[in-house]
Amino acid sequence: MIRVLLVDDHIVVRTGLELLLHEKNGISIVGVAADGDEAIQKAKELTPDIVLMDLSMPKGKDGITATRILKEYLPETRILILTMHDSDEYLFRAIQAGASGYILKSAPHEELLTAIQLIYTGNAYLTPAATKRLMNEYLVKMQQEGHTSSYEILSEREKEILVWIARGYSNKDIAEQLVISVKTVETHKSNLMEKIGLRSRPDIVRYALQKGLLDFE
Structure with a gap:
């Protein structure tokens, strides 16, 4: 089973995700947290395989800060950012903090399940739109540097x-x-x-x- 810790400040979102994911496709929800501080504490106690982390949480530490701290304590735990922010700035900050993936809350349920499974096997996952933007930026940079x-x-x-x-x-x-x-x-x-x-x-x-x-x- 893929052991997942859910982190989101909205109880409706946490409950919905728990109902959606628990015992499906080999996924087990081992705990939930409402903010970054609680996420760090729960992760240390439960050592989940994956933390499904929200970015914007008004109370306590935000998702990016919590991600950075968690990767220091639990380097083997993979973190998938689940957020409403389709922003390159947030995306880059999340990756720099150590996140293995970035997916939007508006994504289909099947995409979320796929992202969790990919990250569990050691792969990274980005939203298709973000992947396209990164590829285009990379190609333009290569062209500007004279590589192609x-x-x-x-x-x-x-x-x-x-x-x-x-x-x-x-x-x-x-x-x-x-x-x-x-x-x-x-x-x-x-x-x-x-x-x-x-x-x-x-x-x-x-x-x-x-x-x-x-x-x-």
């Missing part, structure tokens, strides 16, 4: 769609040519534009010309 060109950070499908767009094809035309949905084309278009800093179709055309991607024979 903007074109190289695109996936093969993104490169393909970039050329189709530069040739003047509509999203619908591209979808038909590649046998994918229009929504998929739009997603790839949005991702490639974000990765290489483009804002419009004319920007894509100019970029393709600069890179020598268009053949006008």
Whole structure:
């Protein structure tokens, strides 16, 4: 069983999580706490595998401070931050404090269960949106430091769609040519534009010309 300590200052949230998680997917709720101070005390007593930690708790220590202290006393205990804050600042602070994961309270129940299981096996877990932002920041940093060109950070499908767009094809035309949905084309278009800093179709055309991607024979 994965032994979990729940930490949240709202009794309704604690009760709901306990009902949701207890005895499901090999999870056992071994204790609950209402603030950071109580979380530290309970964790020392119970030595849980995972602490499901809220960030904002008005009384006592906040989630980040409690996480930092817990990792000093119980380095083997993994901490999953469960919060309403979809913020890079909170995310980075939580990771620096020693958290193994960061998930939003608005996430589906299945995602929370998956996050707990992944962290228990030694992996890390971030919300999909946070993962995307971190990857984009990393790729941009690599590009700025000269480790890679903007074109190289695109996936093969993104490169393909970039050329189709530069040739003047509509999203619908591209979808038909590649046998994918229009929504998929739009997603790839949005991702490639974000990765290489483009804002419009004319920007894509100019970029393709600069890179020598268009053949006008």
